[in-house]
Amino acid sequence: MGKMVRLVKNEMIKLVKRKSLPVMLIVTVILSVGVVLLFNFSRVAEDSSGEEYLVEEWKKEIVQLERFFAPDHYLDNAYADNSDRGRRFRNRSLMLQYLVDNGYSPYDWRYTSGIVEEMFEHKLQMDINYNYDKHKAEYDRLEGLIQADDWKTYYKGLAEQQLATYSYLYPMAEAEVLDAVWYEYNYRTEHNFRPGNERWRDELISSVASSKLSLAYFRQQEYARNTPGYINPSTGDPSMEKPELTLEQIAENRAAVLDKLAVATYRLDHNIKADIGYVFGEESVVSAGGKSVFWESFAASSEFIIVVGVLVIIIAGLIVAGEFSSGTIKFLLVSPVKRWKIVMAKYVTVLSLAVVFTLVMYLASAAASLAVFGTYGFDDSVVLVKDGVAWGVSPFLKVFGYYGWAFVEVVVVATMAFCLSSLMRSTAVSIGVGLFAYLSGTALVELLSSLGLDFGRYILFANLDLPAVMANTSIFPNQTLIEAIVIIVAHMAVFIWTAWDGFVRREI
C-alpha cells in the first residue's frame, strides 16, 4: 500500500513538473467560464415583468382612458362627463394617476390589497352624491390608512370581511375558514412582515391562504356529499349546497392542496425565495418567487463534461506512451516493482486527476454562474414534497449528482485513452487517436440515430448518459439501463485487460 502511494506520488510529480497539468487546470477553469457565457448567450431573453414595465402599462392605460374625454372624440363630451361609463373611466384614470403620483408600485400593498381601488370606489359614490356622508367617511378612513402606511388595520378589516363571506359560503367548515381568513393577518403581524417588501414572500402567503380556503371548500363539499338532502342553512339556496365533487375527487384535490400548502409553508419557514425545482426536472408545486438563472446555468454546465474528457485523454496519453517516447520507461522498469503495480499506479493517477478536473469544473462553473447570473436562489433549497410533507434538498448536491453521472463518461473515456496509451509508443499518436475516437464516436452515434440506424445503440458512446437512458430520453429510443451497463462494463473490461496485458507483457 505504501508502495502504491509512492508510485502514485511519483506519477503526480511527473505531471505537475511537466507544467502541462497546471495549464490543464487553467484550461478547465477557462472552459467552464466559457460554457457559462455560452449558456448566457443561448438563453431566451425573459419577458419583462418588472415594476417599471407595469408602471408604464398603467401610464399607457391612463392615456387611453383620457382619450375618451378628448375634444375630438367621436362621442359627445357631455356624454363622456355625465354617463356612468364616463364616470367609471374617469375614476379609473384618476386612481391610476394617484398610484403613479404617489410612486406606489404594482407590488405595493396599497395596490395589491385593493385599498386604493376601494377608496376610489367610495369616491365614485361621492361623485354621484349617493350616501355621500357615509362614503366620505370611508374615503377619509382609507386615505388615512394609506397615508399612515397602516396595513395592519386594513388587513385585519379584510380578514373580518372574508370571515363573513366564507362563513356564509362554507358554514360546515368553521375551523378551516377561521384558519384561512386569519392566516395572512396573523402571520404578517407576528413576524412584522409588511406586505410589498418581499415579493416572493407575498406570493407564498397568498398561496398558503388560498390553499387554506380550498381546504374549507373541500370540507363543505365533503359534508354536503355525506349528508343527503343537506340545505345550506345560511342561504337556503339549493345551488350552493349541491355537491360539485365526488368524494374521490375531493380526496385527490385535497392531497394536492396539502402538498402545495406544505411546500409553501416550508419555503416561508426556511426563507426559500426561488422555486428552483424546475431546474432539476421536479414538478413545480408552488411557483412563487421566480426562476434562478444561477441554478439553470450551474446545472447545465455538467452537460459539458467533454471538457474533462478531452483533458483526461491528454493525461492518459502522457502517462504511459510518454514514458516510451522519452525512453524513460527503461529506467522506470529497472525497479523492484512489478509492472502491474506501475500500470495500476498510472491508472489510479489518471482517475484521481479525472476526479480533480471534474471538481475543478464543478467549482469553476459555480463561481462563473454566480459572477454572471448573480446570487438569486444561490442559498435556496430544492423543496420536495410527498404525502403533504415537504423537505429541502441542497441543489449543490443535485448538481453534484449530475456531475457524478457525467463522471461515468469521464471514467470510460479515461480507461479507453489509457488502453490506447499503453499500446502506443508515441504520445502524440495516443492522444490523437484517443481524441478522434471520443469526438467522432459521439458524433457517429448521433449520425446513426438521425439516419434511423438502430444498431448504433450498441456503440459505447450511445450508452454513456445513464440518466438519459433511465429517463428514456437518450438518442436511441427504449434503451435500457441494464443494456447500457452491460455495454459499458464490457468495454471497460476489454480496455483494462488490453492496457494491463499490453504493459505487463510488453518487451522493451
Add this chain to the structure above:
Amino acid sequence: MQNQTTERQVILGIENLSKFFGKKQVLHNISFDTYAGEVFGFLGPNGAGKTTLIKTVVGHLMIDDGNVSICGKTLKKDFEGAMANVGGIIESPEFYKYMSGYDNLLQYARLRGVEDEARVKEVVHLVGLDNRIHDKVGKYSLGMRQRLGVAQAILHRPKLLVLDEPTNGLDPAGIKELRNILKRIAHEEDASVLVSSHLMSEMELMCDRVGVIVGGNLIDVKPIDELVSSTAMDKSDFIFETGDGAAVFALLDFIPAPGKTLHENGDVELVIPKANERELLARINREVVQAGIDLYSVSRKENKRLEDVFMELTGSEGDDQIG
C-alpha cells in the same frame, strides 16, 4: 583487486537462459555466474545478444527458458526481491527532461523505497554533479546524463550493477572517472558490476573477468589476464617501423605467412613464438640493417591484445550478425 580464491559470493546467476524473438533464437542456453567484488565484462560484436542478455537480466524482456537469479532470488519467483539488488543503465541514459537531475533521482529513490535525501546528495557528489544537479536535465550534455545515470543506478547500493555500453558518449576524462567509480563500487562496496562494451581496450582496463558472446552463444568466460594469455601466451607481437615496409616484408621469408602483416602505413607486424623471441629479433634486426633498410623502431604491441583475442575468438562470425 580480488582476494585469492576466498569463498566468493554469487550475485548474478544465469542458468540455461534462452530467448527467442519470434521463432529466431537469440540466446542459446547461456549459463554463468558473477561474483561480489568483481567487474564482469561482457564482450561481443554488435547483434551478438549482449543487450538482449542484459535486458533479460533486468526484467525488460521475458525469460523464455532457463533461470536468472540475483542474490539467490529468481526473477520468475521473486521479481521484486531480486530487482531490489539491481541498479543499471540500459542503452542510453534517458531522464525526464523537464525536471531537475535531483528531482529525477528522487523519482528513483521513491521507486526503490529509499527516500533518503542524504544518500541522494552522496551519490550526486560521487558522480561529480553537485553544481548542476538542480538544473533541468534537458540542459545536460550526454556525459552529464551518463553520470546522472550512474548516480541513479547506485542510489540504493545495489549488489548488482548492470551497465550497457556505459562509456558511450563520454570523453576520455569521463571514461577514466567512470572506470574508477565502477572499480570502487565493485572492490570497495563488494558489488558485482556487469558491463557490456565493444571498446576492448576499455574493457581490459576495467574488467576482472570477461565473457565472450557470439551469435547468442557464450563461448568463453575467463579472468582477463587468462583470456589474453590463453591465446597469446606463447607468442609475442612486434611492430617494425622501417624505411621500406614492403622490402622488409619480402626479406622476412623465414617467418611463416600467418605471423606477418604489412600495414598500410608501411609498418610490419610480426607474431613470433615467445620461446625464441630474442634470437629471432636479433636475426631480423641484422638482416634489415644488412639489406640497407633504415630501422627506426621495434615496439612490443601491448594495448591491442584483447582486441586481437576477441577477433580470434569470434572470428568472422561476428560479421554475419546484424549490426
